[in-house]
Amino acid sequence: MKAQLIRELTALLGPKGVLSQAEDLMLYEYDGSVEKGSPDCIVFPGSTREVAEIVRLANRYEAPLVGRGAGTGLSGGAIARDGGLVIAFSRMNRILEVDAANLRAVVQPGVVNLDLSRAVDHLGLYFAPDPSSQRACTIGGNVSENSGGPHTLAYGVTANHVTGLELVLPDGEIVRIGGKNIETPGYDLDGLLVGSEGTLALVTEITVRLMRKPEAVKTLLAVYETLDDTTESVVDITVRAITPAACEMLDGFTLRAVEDYVHAGFPKDCAAVLLIEVEGLTETVEAQAAEIIEVCRLHHAREVRVARDAHERDLLWKGRKNAFGALGRLSPMYYVQDGVIPRTRLPETLRRIEEVALKYDLHIGNIFHAGDGNLHPLILFDERDRAQFARVVAAGGEIMRHCVAVGGALTGEHGVGMEKNELMPLMFTPEDLALMGSVRAAFNPAGRLNPGKVLPMGKACGEIRVQTSAVSTTAPA
Amino acid sequence: MSQPAQASLTRLEEIVGATYVLTDAAELDARQVDGMRPSAVLRPGDAAQISEVIRFAASEKIAVIPCGGCTKLGIGSPPSRYDIALDLTRMNRVLAYDPRDLTLGVEPGARIEDLLRCLSEQRQFLPLAVPFSDRATIGGIVAANSSSPLRHSYGGVRDFCLGMEFVTGEGSAAKSGGRVVKNVTGYDLHKLLIGSLGTLGVITRLNFRTFPMPSAQGTFIASFSDAEAAFGFCREIAQSVLMPHMVEVADPGAAHFVFAAETPERITAEQWSVMVMAAGQPAVVDRHARELGHMAAGANANEFVRLSDAEQASILARIREFPRLVLEAAPSAMIFRLGVVPTAMAPLLARLGQMAARDQFDIAALTRASGVAYVGFLPKEGEIAPFAALATLASEVFQACHTAEINANAMIEWCQDEVKRAMGGIWGPVRQDFALMKRVKNAFDPQGVLSPGRFAGEI
Numbered sequence: 060m061k062a063q064l065i066r067e068l069t070a071l072l073g074p075k076g077v078l079s080q081a082e083d084l085m086l087y088e089y090d091g092s093v094e095k096g097s098p099d100c101i102v103f104p105g106s107t108r109e110v111a112e113i114v115r116l117a118n119r120y121e122a123p124l125v126g127r128g129a130g131t132g133l134s135g136g137a138i139a140r141d142g143g144l145v146i147a148f149s150r151m152n153r154i155l156e157v158d159a160a161n162l163r164a165v166v167q168p169g170v171v172n173l174d175l176s177r178a179v180d181h182l183g184l185y186f187a188p189d190p191s192s193q194r195a196c197t198i199g200g201n202v203s204e205n206s207g208g209p210h211t212l213a214y215g216v217t218a219n220h221v222t223g224l225e226l227v228l229p230d231g232e233i234v235r236i237g238g239k240n241i242e243t244p245g246y247d248l249d250g251l252l253v254g255s256e257g258t259l260a261l262v263t264e265i266t267v268r269l270m271r272k273p274e275a276v277k278t279l280l281a282v283y284e285t286l287d288d289t290t291e292s293v294v295d296i297t298v299r300a301i302t303p304a305a306c307e308m309l310d311g312f313t314l315r316a317v318e319d320y321v322h323a324g325f326p327k328d329c330a331a332v333l334l335i336e337v338e339g340l341t342e343t344v345e346a347q348a349a350e351i352i353e354v355c356r357l358h359h360a361r362e363v364r365v366a367r368d369a370h371e372r373d374l375l376w377k378g379r380k381n382a383f384g385a386l387g388r389l390s391p392m393y394y395v396q397d398g399v400i401p402r403t404r405l406p407e408t409l410r411r412i413e414e415v416a417l418k419y420d421l422h423i424g425n426i427f428h429a430g431d432g433n434l435h436p437l438i439l440f441d442e443r444d445r446a447q448f449a450r451v452v453a454a455g456g457e458i459m460r461h462c463v464a465v466g467g468a469l470t471g472e473h474g475v476g477m478e479k480n481e482l483m484p485l486m487f488t489p490e491d492l493a494l495m496g497s498v499r500a501a502f503n504p505a506g507r508l509n510p511g512k513v514l515p516m517g518k519a520c521g522e523i524r525v526q527t528s529a530v531s532t533t534a535p536a
Numbered sequence: 537m538s539q540p541a542q543a544s545l546t547r548l549e550e551i552v553g554a555t556y557v558l559t560d561a562a563e564l565d566a567r568q569v570d571g572m573r574p575s576a577v578l579r580p581g582d583a584a585q586i587s588e589v590i591r592f593a594a595s596e597k598i599a600v601i602p603c604g605g606c607t608k609l610g611i612g613s614p615p616s617r618y619d620i621a622l623d624l625t626r627m628n629r630v631l632a633y634d635p636r637d638l639t640l641g642v643e644p645g646a647r648i649e650d651l652l653r654c655l656s657e658q659r660q661f662l663p664l665a666v667p668f669s670d671r672a673t674i675g676g677i678v679a680a681n682s683s684s685p686l687r688h689s690y691g692g693v694r695d696f697c698l699g700m701e702f703v704t705g706e707g708s709a710a711k712s713g714g715r716v717v718k719n720v721t722g723y724d725l726h727k728l729l730i731g732s733l734g735t736l737g738v739i740t741r742l743n744f745r746t747f748p749m750p751s752a753q754g755t756f757i758a759s760f761s762d763a764e765a766a767f768g769f770c771r772e773i774a775q776s777v778l779m780p781h782m783v784e785v786a787d788p789g790a791a792h793f794v795f796a797a798e799t800p801e802r803i804t805a806e807q808w809s810v811m812v813m814a815a816g817q818p819a820v821v822d823r824h825a826r827e828l829g830h831m832a833a834g835a836n837a838n839e840f841v842r843l844s845d846a847e848q849a850s851i852l853a854r855i856r857e858f859p860r861l862v863l864e865a866a867p868s869a870m871i872f873r874l875g876v877v878p879t880a881m882a883p884l885l886a887r888l889g890q891m892a893a894r895d896q897f898d899i900a901a902l903t904r905a906s907g908v909a910y911v912g913f914l915p916k917e918g919e920i921a922p923f924a925a926l927a928t929l930a931s932e933v934f935q936a937c938h939t940a941e942i943n944a945n946a947m948i949e950w951c952q953d954e955v956k957r958a959m960g961g962i963w964g965p966v967r968q969d970f971a972l973m974k975r976v977k978n979a980f981d982p983q984g985v986l987s988p989g990r991f992a993g994e995i
Contacts, residue, residue, distance in 0.1 A: 160771065161877040183775075205720045216718065218727075219695050228972075236969045240875035241907035242681070242692065244947040244963060245992070246736075246973050250694050250727030254720050274777035298636045300660070300748030339779060342819040399716045401637045431718040468719040475721060486714070486721055494710045494979070495723045501975035513722065 064120045065100050068144075071112055076103045076150075087127070087145050091192070093394055094135035094477050098125065098145040105150045107225060107233055107263040114261065115231035117144050123507045124229070126257045128169060128197030131190075133395060134476025136204055136256050140511040146261060148199050154178055155264070162269045163222065163239045168199020168262050175267070184269040187214040190472070191380045202262050205254030207472030209305035209379065212430040213338070214270065216472065218253040223266035226252065229508045239266055251498070256474050257509040259502035273338040276304075277348045278366040278375055281333040281355040282326050286310065286413075289331040290406040292358040293429040296335075297402045301350055304338040306430030307379055313386060313424040313437070320385035323378035324371075329361065333429065334379055382426045383437065390422070390439035394451050397473040398462030402432040408461065412436050415457050419450040433471035434462070460485060475513045483515050544596060545576060548620075551588045552580045556626070567603055567621035569990075570614035570953035574601070574621040581626050583701065583709050583740040590738065591707030593620065594983045601987045602734045604645050604673030608680040611949055612733045613963065614956055616989030622738060624675055631741060632715070635660060638746045639698065639715055644675025644739045660746040663690035665856040675739045681731030683873065685813075685855050688906045689781040693730045696745050700726035702737035705981025715743045728976060734987040735995055736980040750781075750815035754825060755848040758832035759807040759839045763787065766808035767882040769835040770905040773812065774878065776831070778824055782813035782904075784855055787885065789900035789912070793861040794854045807838060811851065858902045859910055859950060866898075866914040868952055870926050872933060874909040875945035881909065884944055887936045895929055897921070910949070926951065927959035934964040963992035 069077045078084070079100035088097040099122065104110045117124050123143030130137050139145050152169035159182045166175060172193040176185040189208035190196055196206070202224070207216045214220075223237035236248040243249075252259055283289040289308060296306065309317065310331045318325040325332060333355070337347040352363050366372040378385075386393055400408050409425065412434075416423040427435040436458055440451045459469055463485045470479060483492060496514055500506075549557045556579035558564075564573045580586045593600050599617035603609060604624050624645040632641035635658035642651060648662075648669050655661050663686035666677050676682075678693050678700075690696065699713025712725035729736050760766040766785050773783060786794050791805040803809070814824035825842055832840040843851060854861060862869050876884055885901055892899035892913055903909040913929060915921040930948060937944040948962035956962055967973065970993060977995045980986075989995075 158877075158879075160879045162774070163877070205724075207718060207720075211718065215691070215695060216720070218724070219691060234969050234972060236972070238943065238945075239877050240943075240945050241687075242683075242875040243945045243967075244731070244873070244875075245967055245969075246732060246976055247694060247727045247730055248969060248972060248976070250724055250730070251976075254724055271775070271777070294636070297638065300638065302748075340777060340816075340820055340823060342823055343779075343816055346817045346819070399714075399718050401634065401639065401716055403634070403637045428718070432716055433718045466714075467716050468714045469721045471716075471718040472720055479721075483722060487711070488709075490708045491710045491712065491722070494704060494708060494725065495712070497979040498723055498725060498976065501979040502972070 061099050064116070064122060067116055068100065068102055068113065071116065072102060072104065072109060077101070087130070087147070088138070090130040090132045090135060090137045092133050092135040092476065092478055093392065094138050096138040096140045097142065098139035099142050101145045101147050103147050103150045107227065110146065110227045110261055110263050111231045111233055113144065113146060114227055114229065118231065121507065123510050124261070125509050126199065126203065126261050128200030129171070129192070129195045131192040131196040132200060132204055132476065133397065133473040134470065134478040136474050136476040136509070136512060137200070138477060140477055143507070148197065151263065157182070158239065159184060159269070161239055163266055164269055165264060165266050166198055167264060168197060168202070170198050172196050172198055172201060179269055183272050185272055186267060187220055187270050188217045191383065198265055198267065199262055202253050202265055203255070203257045204474040205472070207428070207433065209307050209428060212306055212428065213302055213304040218250060220268045221249055221253050221265060222268060224249055224252055224262050225264035226260035227263055228260050229503045229505065237266065256476060256513050258499055258513055259508070261508070275341040275344040276336065276338050276372070277344050278372040279335045279348060279351060280364040280366070280375060281335065281360040282329045282362040282364070283331050283360055285330050286409055287406055288358045288360070289333060290409050292333060292355050292360065293405055294403050295354045295358065296351060296430070299350065299354065301347055303335050303347065303351065303430060305334070305336040307334040308425065308427055308429035309334065309379065309382060310425040312422065313382055313426045316385040316389050316424070317378045317382050320388060321378045321381050323374040325378055334375055386424050386437055386439065391441045392439070394438045394440065394455055396434065396436045396455055396458055397470045398434045398459050398467060399471040400432045400434065400462050400465050400467035402430070404465045405429065405432065408434065408465065411461050412458055415454050419454040421450060421454055428471070431471070432467065477511055480511070480513055481515050541575060544598065547592055548576065548578060548589065551592065552578050552585050556580070567606055567609065567623070569601060569609045569618055570956060572615060572618045575619050577621045577623050579623045579626050583703060586622065586703045586738050586740060587707045587709050589622065590703050590705065590985060593985050594706060597983070598985070599988050600985055602675070602679070602738045604676040605647065605668065605671035607668035607672050608676055608682070611680055612990035613961065613992065614953055614989065615987060616994070625673065627740065630654060639717065640744045640746050641715060642674055642742055644673060644742060646674050648672050648674055648677060655746055656749070659749045661749055662744055662746060663696070665852065667857050667860045669856060674742060678730055678739065678742060679732060679734050683904070683908050685782045685784055685904055687904060687908065688783055689779065690747065694727050697726060697730065698743040698745055700729060700739055700743065701741035702729060702739045704737050705983060705985040709740070713743065717745050733990045735977060735991050736986065738986070752818040752821045753813060753815040753848070754821040755811065755813045755843045755851065756825065756828050757803055757809050757811050757839070757841050757843065758828070758837040759804060759809045760835070760837055761807060763808055763882045763885055765836060766810050767878070769810050769832060769837065771878060772831050772835060773828070774905065776827065778827060780812045780824060781815045782811070784811045785809070785903040785905065786811065787899065787901040789898055790858065790902040793858060793865070793900060794851060794902070796850055796854055803841060804839065811855065813852065855902065862900055862912040862914065863950060868921055869912050869914045869950065870930065870948060870955060871910055871912040871950040872946055873949040874911060874937065876907060876909055876942070878905060878907065880942045880944060884936065884942050885911070888933060891929060891932055891936070895925060897929070923952070923954045923958040926955045930955070930959050938965060961992060966993065
């Protein structure tokens, strides 16, 4: 039956539109997470109509369907956990319309995040969500995961920048929700769909808000001798209600790896740095920068450096955005987490992460969106060491439990996927999860769209199982 | 709740306590929805009681409409059934306010005025400058997705509501989102409840991010001879580096409501007025003053004024209360709420203006440059518009909105219930995703217990 399905798909899309050789499947069995799962084939639709036809065809064979952009996701969202079809959107990568007067763009899901900003740069506009993977990740993937990035501190995540979607439902029906207008009477289905991790519908077209580039930008680097001083600075910036455009923290361990890799000029002998950016009118930027420098000094920053020009600024950001890659040079594998805490609980939380690292004898790097309390502890490990990997999983679980215990959340921007779905009961009651299940069933009744994601698999099971499916792991792309 | 009424009441009294089951005429009248009176008003004290009430209602096929300050019960289609008003005003506590973290958790019955006062003690606020602010509750504001002029810079409720707890139509107490400012754990079900008019769940807790109050604020008015010039000025602001917190355009009809008697003579109401509020450090406000003045002159504004603090407070309050002011002046007015992109604003308003003139209505349009417009059709003074004429006009407005060039979303937010019944729908043409909306409703409220019929087509 599998062979028959592949033949029919090939007839529909042409031989270049379908991959099903063993070596092809291997390329699509992982994403940016530590998870893995092999699809039966990968299809490359070129239009919404083709997506709908693929869906109808797959339904005849009861084959699972998993949408995929660039495969940079960090929670296994694009992995075909139960086999079936991976629908890769790389051919649907056109910017369909730029409506500068109304600050909107209409794009296909395969458009790379940064390519949209580049395409509207000459108009003085950009697309605000800026995940670290923005050179590779697609807007379709951003919509699925409700992606964030450093600058979401001031401008919000993907959900705040999407006004309309075209969907292919799991029965093959094509539906439009929302549009260019800022509000649509009726239920906010866009709000539900963004961040639904490909479990409700396949997104085939996206209408996004564009933003005007700010007049002035100032990038500051504050250097600290202790972690506590660093985190207390972040708390104080929050408490004083200063909203920078971005407020990122890199600890010393991470910094040294980054500096060896990127040569951005980060000090290698400090405990941590804050990378802070302020944007807006010149007057706002000057005032905010002065206030932030004062706060950093108050908390014993050894040095507060202001990037002199665009080149210096780009270098600092290059360091930040390549940090995961830099740590990849130190260790065969890393496991990156995404917990969120109330911002004022930052100091105790980082101390807790240090304790966890000691307890489980692991290296944990910290590089994260400090300004909105979105942590990214990065646990380094070697996949060949099974005992060590067990400690990694245990340490990760302990950190996530701490986040939830202080009133936070399991994931701030990477999504639940197949990595944290069994941890959902930490945050949600059986009633909460049952309702989410009903909503999923309302869109995806047969459960063939991205199965095994977001919600726990073991139905009505109060017991929390820590993910153990990552029996074999692969280094992220 | 006709025949077994007494038995039901007894059971409901057991759940919420006899003191909190009201059946006297005045209480029932106050909670009328489109001329329909409930049989009882319940005043539950917590989510557990609400769950029990809803479970009982589901088993007895009783229809429940949640309410707070009762300021927006007139929004929506006439309910198909209505037995119990679920008054949430006892649940008015601030459950968690962490000013250091800029987050707030609150019960639905808290009045917005009280909330804003509480936040202002910490020099913080919620960007909800919404109508009926002396009585409106936060639950009702969210359920009706009330429009605030501050949307221009702070976004709408969906952009700063972090999570909710609610009771579904099956009586299940559920939640989504959380209390932190960034969170993608699970489906954002709470976003569905924003603007759902009580058709999906009874909100029992709301979590928000709060915002610091800017240290200075200034409001400016530029007036123009026609709509094109006024919206052209807005476009220029949008293309500049300026970052105002509010940009509103009042047509001459709306200016009549926005500019009260106490505003100075230097503001002429017979024009198209663009009202811009800037906030931040004093230097930022001054910069806006300078550059807006230059831009206004370049755009051939007839006047450009910076308001005094007192004038500013008065005009911002009147912008906030616009729909209410129109309804107070003309109870039979029909007020549309439109979602419309900036380039379509002037042509759409021109078209609607022609229709109003032809049918002998006064028109009052207040447009948020970010893409929301209130357009009121008012009968000429002393006249009573026939319901049929309003219904015909309404269908023409929907047509004008739904052309390919304009592509606006429209609903009638306010009109008399006779008009609603005469035209058979305030929601306009059926949305393409209506089937999905119905499926969502079914997931939350399969038995149709909650506010049945207030949304389009049996929802």
